Amino acid sequence: MADSIPGMRGVNHVGMTVPDVAEATAFFEDVLGCSKAFSFGPFSDSEGTFMQDLLNVHPRAVIDEIVMVRCGFGSNIELFQYQSPDQKTAFPKNSDIGGYHVAIYVDDIGKAADYFKSKGVRTLMGPLPVNEGPAAGQSILYFFAPWGLQMEAISYPGGMAYEKDSSTVLWSNTDPAK
Structure with missing residues (x-):
């Protein structure tokens, strides 16, 4: 370890x-x-x-x-x-060094996409289901906060393919406070 x-x-x-x-x-x-x-x-x-x-x-x-x-x-x-005095106001793209996004886990990516549309939140293409490779089972949708921060909604309610061979799970729907 x-x-x-x-x-x-x-x-x-x-x-x-x-x-x-x-x-x-x-x-x-x-x-x-x-x-x-x-x-x-x-x-x-x-x-x-x-x-x-x-x-x-x-x-x-x-x-x-x-x-x-x-x-x-x-x-x-x-x-x-x-x-x-030296503040920059441009957001880095995901491809830029120092670029980032915040991902929010949701139970149902389709409902999240509909919700964003109803709230006037700008989204990119998607939701996109991932069907192959270790991330198979997840769906993603990138969206933006009003000031330009790029964010992501992600969902994999049935888990991802990598989980069958790994002891490390990236997300648990268990409330740690309980």
């Missing part, structure tokens, strides 16, 4: 910077069904290097607010609203 961070239990949260934390929080709550846990901030250092030393951002960067949201049984999402 590979080495591990001592006491590692799993992914606690994924952090992302958004242009408007109120808009992002509303999207995660009102469209995706996540729950806001808490918010805090602002944080800044008008004279020193605290922001650079702690977060590797411009020393004059300001975090206006941080909001933590909980999405179902999965990881939490931390939303940051920053101001910074």
